[in-house]
Amino acid sequence: METTLPTTTKFSHISSVAVRNEAIYVMTDFAQINDKINDKLGDKISNAEDKKLRQTTSVLIANLAKLGYGVDEKLLTALNNLPTNYQLMIADKFKTIMGVNKNWTPLVKGWDTPTGEDITDHLITWFVNLFADKNGKNRGTTLACGHTIPANTFPLERYNGCPFCGTPFKFGELEDANFGQGSKLKILSLWADKEAKAYFEDLLTSQTALDATQVDSLQKMIEAYKDEELPKSEIKMKETLMVVISHLVELGKAQKAQVYFKSPVDVMRYLWYKHTGFLQIVKPKVIVERKAKNNKHIGSVIVPNLDKSAVAKLTAKTELKLKYSRKECFMVASWLNNLEMNVDTMCEAMHPKREMWVRFIRALRLAEYSRKAGFEKLKTVLDKFYNEDYQVWQSKVDAYRLRTDVEKTMQLLKQRPGLFARSLFANMLWFGKDDVLEAFSEVIDKVPARLVFTLNTYAETYFTKGGTRAVKPLGGTNKNIPKNQLLSLYDEEGLKSMKKGIEEMCILAMKKRFAGQTNKNKTIFIDPMLFKIPVSIGDRSETVQDMPSALMGTRFDIEGDTVRLFMQWGEGLKAQHLDMDLSCHVAYKPNVNNSQKDYNQYGGFYEICSYSNLVIDGCKHSGDIRSIPEKVGTAEYIDINVATLRKRGAKYVTFTCNAYSNGAITPNLVVGWMNSKFPMKISEKTGVAYDPSCVQHQVRIQKTLTKGLVFGILDIDANEIVWLELSFQGQVVGQLNTKGVEALLEKLNAKLSIGNLLLLKAEAQNLEIVETNDTENPADEIYSKEWAMNTAAVTKLLVD
Numbered sequence: 001m002e003t004t005l006p007t008t009t010k011f012s013h014i015s016s017v018a019v020r021n022e023a024i025y026v027m028t029d030f031a032q033i034n035d036k037i038n039d040k041l042g043d044k045i046s047n048a049e050d051k052k053l054r055q056t057t058s059v060l061i062a063n064l065a066k067l068g069y070g071v072d073e074k075l076l077t078a079l080n081n082l083p084t085n086y087q088l089m090i091a092d093k094f095k096t097i098m099g100v101n102k103n104w105t106p107l108v109k110g111w112d113t114p115t116g117e118d119i120t121d122h123l124i125t126w127f128v129n130l131f132a133d134k135n136g137k138n139r140g141t142t143l144a145c146g147h148t149i150p151a152n153t154f155p156l157e158r159y160n161g162c163p164f165c166g167t168p169f170k171f172g173e174l175e176d177a178n179f180g181q182g183s184k185l186k187i188l189s190l191w192a193d194k195e196a197k198a199y200f201e202d203l204l205t206s207q208t209a210l211d212a213t214q215v216d217s218l219q220k221m222i223e224a225y226k227d228e229e230l231p232k233s234e235i236k237m238k239e240t241l242m243v244v245i246s247h248l249v250e251l252g253k254a255q256k257a258q259v260y261f262k263s264p265v266d267v268m269r270y271l272w273y274k275h276t277g278f279l280q281i282v283k284p285k286v287i288v289e290r291k292a293k294n295n296k297h298i299g300s301v302i303v304p305n306l307d308k309s310a311v312a313k314l315t316a317k318t319e320l321k322l323k324y325s326r327k328e329c330f331m332v333a334s335w336l337n338n339l340e341m342n343v344d345t346m347c348e349a350m351h352p353k354r355e356m357w358v359r360f361i362r363a364l365r366l367a368e369y370s371r372k373a374g375f376e377k378l379k380t381v382l383d384k385f386y387n388e389d390y391q392v393w394q395s396k397v398d399a400y401r402l403r404t405d406v407e408k409t410m411q412l413l414k415q416r417p418g419l420f421a422r423s424l425f426a427n428m429l430w431f432g433k434d435d436v437l438e439a440f441s442e443v444i445d446k447v448p449a450r451l452v453f454t455l456n457t458y459a460e461t462y463f464t465k466g467g468t469r470a471v472k473p474l475g476g477t478n479k480n481i482p483k484n485q486l487l488s489l490y491d492e493e494g495l496k497s498m499k500k501g502i503e504e505m506c507i508l509a510m511k512k513r514f515a516g517q518t519n520k521n522k523t524i525f526i527d528p529m530l531f532k533i534p535v536s537i538g539d540r541s542e543t544v545q546d547m548p549s550a551l552m553g554t555r556f557d558i559e560g561d562t563v564r565l566f567m568q569w570g571e572g573l574k575a576q577h578l579d580m581d582l583s584c585h586v587a588y589k590p591n592v593n594n595s596q597k598d599y600n601q602y603g604g605f606y607e608i609c610s611y612s613n614l615v616i617d618g619c620k621h622s623g624d625i626r627s628i629p630e631k632v633g634t635a636e637y638i639d640i641n642v643a644t645l646r647k648r649g650a651k652y653v654t655f656t657c658n659a660y661s662n663g664a665i666t667p668n669l670v671v672g673w674m675n676s677k678f679p680m681k682i683s684e685k686t687g688v689a690y691d692p693s694c695v696q697h698q699v700r701i702q703k704t705l706t707k708g709l710v711f712g713i714l715d716i717d718a719n720e721i722v723w724l725e726l727s728f729q730g731q732v733v734g735q736l737n738t739k740g741v742e743a744l745l746e747k748l749n750a751k752l753s754i755g756n757l758l759l760l761k762a763e764a765q766n767l768e769i770v771e772t773n774d775t776e777n778p779a780d781e782i783y784s785k786e787w788a789m790n791t792a793a794v795t796k797l798l799v800d
Helices: 008-020 032-041 055-066 073-080 084-097 119-130 193-204 212-224 238-252 254-260 264-276 284-293 307-321 326-337 343-363 364-368 375-388 394-403 406-415 415-423 424-429 433-441 449-462 487-488 492-515 528-532 642-647 738-750 755-765 785-789 791-797
Strands: 022-027 067-073 186-191 468-471 479-482 521-526 555-558 560-570 580-588 606-609 619-621 632-641 648-659 670-677 695-699 706-714 720-722 726-728 768-770 781-783
Touching: 008 022, 008 084, 008 186, 008 193, 008 212, 022 073, 055 067, 055 073, 055 084, 067 073, 073 186, 084 695, 186 193, 186 706, 193 212, 193 238, 193 791, 212 238, 212 479, 238 254, 254 284, 254 326, 264 326, 264 343, 264 468, 284 307, 284 364, 326 364, 326 375, 343 364, 343 375, 364 375, 394 406, 406 415, 406 424, 406 433, 415 424, 415 449, 424 433, 424 449, 424 487, 433 492, 449 492, 449 738, 492 755, 521 755, 528 755, 528 785, 560 580, 560 648, 580 619, 580 632, 632 642, 642 648, 642 791, 648 670, 648 738, 670 706, 695 706, 726 738, 755 768, 755 791, 781 785, 785 791
Parallel strands: 022 186, 067 186, 521 768, 521 781
Antiparallel strands: 468 479, 555 720, 560 632, 560 670, 580 606, 580 648, 619 632, 648 706, 670 695, 706 720, 706 726
């Protein structure tokens, strides 16, 4: 076929986004292909010649199956009509996404059989290398890294590198026997430009903040369609606006971005995003402190030089210094001067970040531009801001609250429904239920749906005495904090009344919104899997999912007896010391008969499988690698035997990765887990244990301040793995506070599922729920697992 192939950039970007949505992208330029598809589907593909698969198509389908993917009928027909070069591009794309060309060789060959090494072997080797024989007598085997391994310590024939320093020397490729062991294929569908642009628009119009995967997808879609006008959609989320504004500025269309700015805070958010990469305004102090903490070292007590926190702190401060060109200064000055917001309100909006604004005003030379003709509004703003000649709304609210003046406090809060919603629980405890809920009910119709659902979701845990709650400060790590002390003033009946009052009001408000929609449909089908997937509200994950994406809190069923964790890092980097650690934390139930003295919050003991403890009952580690080879990266694994842990009374297994080296987790590090109904092989020759067809879920680290990351919880009793993302300030897994994990799980469990949200919609719109999805007589509205993968489209259910 002579059809022109897609440009590499466009194909690469849209294909990456398509795979995240379980699809393969085929350009609409192949119009005759799509016409042929439609004809075939209508005629049941009656033409025998058209049924025949080309050999290259068969090879492509076979290779996709080895990677764990299958295709539906429509996509198969489309692939069969593609040029061979296009098919090769698709195959290469999937190999890249699944990491086939990366180095997956661990430190130990056949690591499912323990090497028997222990701390004594390391101490003997350390002693021999410290007091080397000056006469040059051979006291063992000297390896390429320079370390001498004494006889009768480590079985060197079992290692792919140095067992003492963790430097790898051998790199094995994935073996054919390690492909296609998965027991379930991920079925792919067809994406053309129509579907790609529809998804692009869904991202732009999302009713909730985009997570890291969606932000990355949005950036890729903008780049892919950079030669076309942006969809004319209303963008409601500030983070999304920043990405769009950045695109316009790069195209030299800064003046077109003016319509997107509603307040000075939006301007600062854009400037800070371009400077730091953070879509939220994380204070400089927080960034500096996080980087300093990340460069502390637990070994600095013995070796002080290991602590690089002082240098990291100075470097971070230098990197955060602001410097702008004249062109940029004029652009920002024009944006601020042309804002429609009145001057006093602008000053009030700038007040909470006053220290940062002072830095920006100086770096952008705004005082100089304010003296130019046409910038009179900017001059007035700066005068009022510096002289603090303005009132702050929040200060008036706080003053009336301290006086317990409920009437005036409620009057002020009703002026700003969003802020009222965010402080609703605390105000109910402060003033009592009746007055606050009565005032809030007057403005609840003006509150975004995502906030209404958040209130209904978290009321149960907030108004329950005892325990803690999980929070994540802006730019910080997940924390576990005590609940509001005012809870102690109320008895159980009073708190139950508060929960019930919020639930009734929120459900009534959402039913009213759903009922207000015109809907002529009569039936609805809801996939049972949707009751296991929470609605994405407030989850701004920092990791990117290159495989089919899932919302935080999604539960994955375990098919066999083994779950295999994997971590790959260092691809594309020069050979260096870069020590990332893969670990798991096993928490047991109370009254388990064990001699361990370490106890957790469940009342049982816990064990850790990590670099310092390679083998425990039910878990095996592939060995600790502390240096990466040139460009190809390296890998670690942990095998978890679910059946063994269940017999021993385990409750949870927490999956973690940590940066043992100074600094945060290295960008592009990939972690995840494999799962198959069939036994998964481990190469005896190289120890490689990665099979892309068995990968159930994986995430990639982007730019982050995270030192330690929890990326999953294995619930032994439920036989499920919960995908979550919890950052913690820990160089090793032992610094993980497991109470924080439990609090986050409780928070995720409290979230409204997509299935329950659809039940609410069905009740409000009088839709009959159909139990099965009958293809011959389908429901009027079909909500499948595949539909839910487009999390931006799911947010359309949040009716405002």
